[in-house]
Amino acid sequence: MSPVAIIGAGITGLTAGFYLQRKGIPVTVYEAGSRVGGVIESLRSHGFLAEFGPNTILETSPRIGELIRDAGLQSRRLDPDPRASARYVVRYRRPIAMPASPLGFFTTKLFTAKAKLAVLREPFVPPRRDGKEESVAEFVVRRLNQEFLDHAIDALVAGVYAGDPHKLSVTQAFPKLGQLEERYGSLIRGQIFGARERKRRGEVAKDRAPKFSFDEGLQVLPETLREQLGQGVRLNTKVTGLRRVGGAWELRYVAGRQEGRAEHSAVIYAGTAHALAELGVEAQPPISLEAFAEIRYPPVASVVLGFRRQDVAHPCEGFGMLIPKVEGFKILGTIFSSSLFPNRAPAGHLTLTSYVGGERYPDLAGLPPDRLTQITCDDLKVLLGVSGRPIFEHTVYYPRAIPQYVVGYGRYRELMNEIETQAPGLFFAGHYRDGISLSDSIVSGCKAAERVAAWMAQARSGPPEESGLRPSGAPAKGHIR
Numbered sequence: 001m002s003p004v005a006i007i008g009a010g011i012t013g014l015t016a017g018f019y020l021q022r023k024g025i026p027v028t029v030y031e032a033g034s035r036v037g038g039v040i041e042s043l044r045s046h047g048f049l050a051e052f053g054p055n056t057i058l059e060t061s062p063r064i065g066e067l068i069r070d071a072g073l074q075s076r077r078l079d080p081d082p083r084a085s086a087r088y089v090v091r092y093r094r095p096i097a098m099p100a101s102p103l104g105f106f107t108t109k110l111f112t113a114k115a116k117l118a119v120l121r122e123p124f125v126p127p128r129r130d131g132k133e134e135s136v137a138e139f140v141v142r143r144l145n146q147e148f149l150d151h152a153i154d155a156l157v158a159g160v161y162a163g164d165p166h167k168l169s170v171t172q173a174f175p176k177l178g179q180l181e182e183r184y185g186s187l188i189r190g191q192i193f194g195a196r197e198r199k200r201r202g203e204v205a206k207d208r209a210p211k212f213s214f215d216e217g218l219q220v221l222p223e224t225l226r227e228q229l230g231q232g233v234r235l236n237t238k239v240t241g242l243r244r245v246g247g248a249w250e251l252r253y254v255a256g257r258q259e260g261r262a263e264h265s266a267v268i269y270a271g272t273a274h275a276l277a278e279l280g281v282e283a284q285p286p287i288s289l290e291a292f293a294e295i296r297y298p299p300v301a302s303v304v305l306g307f308r309r310q311d312v313a314h315p316c317e318g319f320g321m322l323i324p325k326v327e328g329f330k331i332l333g334t335i336f337s338s339s340l341f342p343n344r345a346p347a348g349h350l351t352l353t354s355y356v357g358g359e360r361y362p363d364l365a366g367l368p369p370d371r372l373t374q375i376t377c378d379d380l381k382v383l384l385g386v387s388g389r390p391i392f393e394h395t396v397y398y399p400r401a402i403p404q405y406v407v408g409y410g411r412y413r414e415l416m417n418e419i420e421t422q423a424p425g426l427f428f429a430g431h432y433r434d435g436i437s438l439s440d441s442i443v444s445g446c447k448a449a450e451r452v453a454a455w456m457a458q459a460r461s462g463p464p465e466e467s468g469l470r471p472s473g474a475p476a477k478g479h480i481r
């Protein structure tokens with residue numbers, strides 16, 4: 001059996017490879033870069049631990065815990081300090097703790113009486129039934145009010161997607177919100193009654209899911225998966241094209257100055273959407289991947305700064321703070337990294353991880369590191385009472401950080417479904433298809449491994465017509481899962 005090719009050694013590709021290998025199916029993981037992990041990047045230096053990409057994994061599905069156990073990483077799992085549960089949102093140019101209970105909501109200074117009334121009114125707002133796809137902003141203003149959009153949701157969208165609520169689609173970017181309205185007619189009612197269904201499915205809502213990392217940062221996970229995949233991972237090897245030959249796939253790649261070809265029984269594409277658009281695919285009927293170049297990934301810079309404890313007035317106890325655009329700061333938000341995980345800073349110090357750029361200020365993300373540090377320190381001075389210079393500073397620039405699930409994004413997902421039907425043995429997985437979070441990517445990798453294993457078993461069990469697989473070359477009809 002020729003191995004399954006996996007393009008991309010981010011968390012999606014490594015998870016898929018790990019589970020295929022455990023099923024006895026050989027894999028080759030091709031990675032264009034010189035390290036595994038994709039956007040996951042942890043750096044230990046001078047007693048600080050900087051996390052540039054994701055900071056935590058949300059345990060929204062039982063598959064996350066399974067992967068950690070299967071990879072033998074239970075003992076290295078690091079749960080956050082229980083005192084670090086508070087989340088702050090900036091209003092009146094200072095961080096205000098988000099209410100942790102319904103009573104807290106009615107007494108918080110985060111929202112005016114008008115916004116609190118809008119929440120009481122929400123269960124009586126009729127659900128939209130005309131099927132129109134709304135932006136997050138339209139949805140929130142219709143069901144709640146402008147203040148919620150400007151002072152809460154805008155900050156949340158910047159924190160999760162580095163995105164713009166006027167562009168993101170509620171059904172594509174926050175599908176659970178849309179489903180709450182569809183099923184229960186109201187977000188508040190859905191929040192209450194939906195909890196039972198989630199429990200039955202073994203799922204946990206994102207706002208309640210336990211989050212965790214590892215003793216030496218998230219990079220521990222991809223590094224461990226890579227070790228277990230052994231020779232199956234090829235770094236510095238960029239896949240440039242695919243060709244369907246008979247029942248197999250011929251893959252073209254460039255490794256340094258060398259070009260090569262390899263035959264694979266199936267291919268999982270676990271790279272980025274923009275790199276997918278650059279891939280040449282030869283198959284019958286012809287496949288075009290150009291449309292994926294339209295998927296926008298705004299630039300983001302991660303700015304990790306270490307301070308002496310006495311140089312920061314705010315206690316910084318909690319997860320971090322989100323900043324709405326209307327508050328007029330340049331940073332999108334800050335994670336109180338060493339409050340979450342105390343081993344992220346030496347004793348008597350703290351680590352703050354801030355993000356700059358996104359859809360809000362894309363031009364700022366590309367500033368040189370000293371300018372990024374300066375604008376971050378200027379904002380942190382006002383917001384957290386930071387004085388003095390950081391004694392640890394590290395920035396990483398992601399020119400294309402996070403895909404924006406904008407209004408109309410469903411057409412890209414439909415196109416992927418169509419191509420998978422047209423080109424048997426080619427599978428798409430990862431953050432550009434199944435949700436942008438790390439946990440979404442892990443679940444996507446697990447499911448990709450299952451889909452490939454099932455497809456291979458079916459393909460082995462008989463000709464496609466008999467096994468129920470559509471014969472290769474027959475015209476495809478798009479189907480939506």
Ligand SMILES: Cc1cc2nc3c(=O)[nH]c(=O)nc-3n(C[C@H](O)[C@H](O)[C@H](O)COP(=O)(O)OP(=O)(O)OC[C@H]3O[C@@H](n4cnc5c(N)ncnc54)[C@H](O)[C@@H]3O)c2cc1C
Nearest residue numbers: 008010011012032038039053054055239271430431437438
């Ligand atoms: C700054 C930032 C902060 C984030 N914070 C969080 C967070 O706190 N929590 C959370 O849950 N999520 C967070 N995310 C999102 C999450 O980290 C990602 O969605 C997830 O890691 C994506 O994994 P992936 O494997 O799908 O893709 P990637 O990590 O992008 O990996 C894709 C890999 O494919 C390789 N590749 C592409 N094309 C080719 C080719 N032709 N040949 C060979 N290799 C190729 C790339 O080099 C890359 O290594 C964050 C993302 C960013 C950028």
